[in-house]
Amino acid sequence: MKNILNINTTLLFLFLLFLVSACEEFVQLEVPNHKITSETVFSNDETAKSAMTGVFNRLFNTSFSNGGSRSVTFLAGLTADNFTVTSTTVEIVEFGVNAIEASNSSNLDLWAGSYNMVFVVNAILENIAHSNTLSEKTKKSLEGQAKFVRAFTYFNLTNLYGDVPLLLRTDYHKNATAPKNDKAAVFDQIIRDLEDAITLLENDYPDGERTRPNVYAAMALLARVHLYLENWKEAEYYSSEVINQGVLYKLLKDPNDVFLANSEEAIWQISPIGWGSSFTHTNEGNLFIPSTTSTPITVLSESFMDQWTEPQDLRLTNWVQNFTSNGELFFYPYKYKIQYDASGGKINEYSMVMRLAEQYLIRAEANVHLGNLQNAITDLDKIKERAEIALISESNPHISESELLEIILGERRKEFFAEWGHRWFDLKRLEKSTILSEKPNSDWQETDIWFPIPENDRLKNPKLTQNDGY
CATH class of the missing domain: 1.25.40.390 (Serine Threonine Protein Phosphatase 5, Tetratricopeptide repeat)
Known part of the structure; x- marks a missing residue:
């Protein structure tokens, strides 16, 4: 045997x-x-x-x-x-x-x-x-x-x-x-x-680990796909299917709990067990959090930081930290709290791929386009309530459709920064990417909405044509 x-x-x-x-x-x-x-x-x-x-x-x-x-x-x-x-x-x-x-x-x-x-x-x-x-x-x-x-x-x-x-x-x-x-x-x-x-x-997660997709993970991604394709009814339907699973998923009151392993807000995560060694930290934590010996390769941009008009926003106070270098103040993502851990102990944080907050914002956007503004406001306020900032239902209950869509876009940027390129994809699908020409030192061209097909693969495959502008 x-x-x-x-x-x-x-x-x-x-x-x-x-x-x-x-x-x-x-x-x-x-x-x-x-x-x-x-x-x-x-x-x-x-x-x-x-x-x-x-x-x-x-x-x-x-x-x-x-x-x-x-x-x-x-x-x-x-x-x-x-x-x-x-x-x-x-x-x-x-x-x-x-x-x-x-x-x-x-x-x-x-x-x-x-x-x-x-x-x-x-x-x-x-x-x-x-x-x-x-x-x-x-x-x-x-x-x-x-x-x-x-x-x-x-x-x-x-x-x-x-x-x-x-x-x-x-x-x-x-x-x-x-x-x-x-x-x-x-x-x-x-x-x-x-x-x-x-x-x-299956409906459930095997062994309670949210690192394998279940049926609701597939529905959540399908809701996102239909949102991108402007299939508003389908986006609303599939996001509702996920949101209504109140036993499995919850918007967590404390933002610091969201990115923990098997968080109740998580729909799908990737575990650092893939290191295959004693390391237990995420790549995001290792990339974004400054170490004691070196400066990170990136910091949060000025335009990103300028959007925070409500300083009490719990996402700002819990998911953003700062450091000073040569007398200059810099900000960095702090959704993941562990920069490096080689203890080989318990893994406390998993990389977040999809979570419940996105489904509320998908359904809110879809409902705006379906003419259900009050339903959209209700979903948007779920996100704002967790952040402890002013609710639309109280501050501007008669908001216009166009204003509401702009607020949803802004909330998506605040909610999902440092997560899977949401901002990049949002600007492209909503045909707003030209605002990137305002970036410092930007060489923005309209054709930059697509990355170039790698030269290495095009040399090997004569049928693989290059994207415009490259």
């Missing part, structure tokens, strides 16, 4: 290594000889679940999703003027001034990390489909999780780059010369994957 267990463990390790290895050029590789490994891994429920665990651990280490200096959180926030660069690293400065070169290595990591994740979940889906030994319950669960991750990854890809190749298989030869698909086709696939995930995923 021990020998069999050791063999299966080794094969599982080899399969996970194949999945999670840095695969920036996966479309150029020859088909690896992993057939025996994958057949063994997907021959029983436990090893198949372990393979999926490897996928979620990989999200903490892949550039686009890890919350570090080459992630959507940082680079999109920098592009949208939530952050100011203190680093002189050229790759970072280019994002800060909206003049990204196609050869930018941070941009390549963002793109390549996303497609690595697409490849990983496509491999999972193919192996699930080919397995005759997995239980139906496990197959449904793993398929739902994989399709959710694929939808989430493509959501970020198409909002960063516009038209992108839509790869749904692990066929190296076809992927190597795949052309772009238009943004509408990508969104159609995202919706299909999420609708499938809703039918496949």
